[in-house]
Amino acid sequence: MKIPRDVSGTHLANVLCRRWQYAEVHQVGSHIMLETSEPTHQRIAIPEHDPVRLGTLFSIPRAVAQHKGVTRDAIIGSL
Numbered sequence: 001m002k003i004p005r006d007v008s009g010t011h012l013a014n015v016l017c018r019r020w021q022y023a024e025v026h027q028v029g030s031h032i033m034l035e036t037s038e039p040t041h042q043r044i045a046i047p048e049h050d051p052v053r054l055g056t057l058f059s060i061p062r063a064v065a066q067h068k069g070v071t072r073d074a075i076i077g078s079l
Contacts, residue, residue: 016064
């Protein structure tokens with residue numbers, strides 16, 4: 001699946017919170033810290049940039065998909 005290139009960090013954080021059981025813990029500078037305990041504990045930092053760089057858009061869905069046990073395309077499809 002093709003990654004959209006116009007995704008903001010705020011939108012990415014909102015999607016992860018609504019659909020993938022993440023919760024916003026706090027914000028440090030321009031990075032939003034998200035945390036989940038499903039299936040185990042994971043903490044991830046999302047840069048609050050508009051748009052998020054392409055390399056970051058590859059790595060964040062990959063890390064989430066690996067942790068949740070789904071494909072990267074499932075994460076990207078929910079954006």
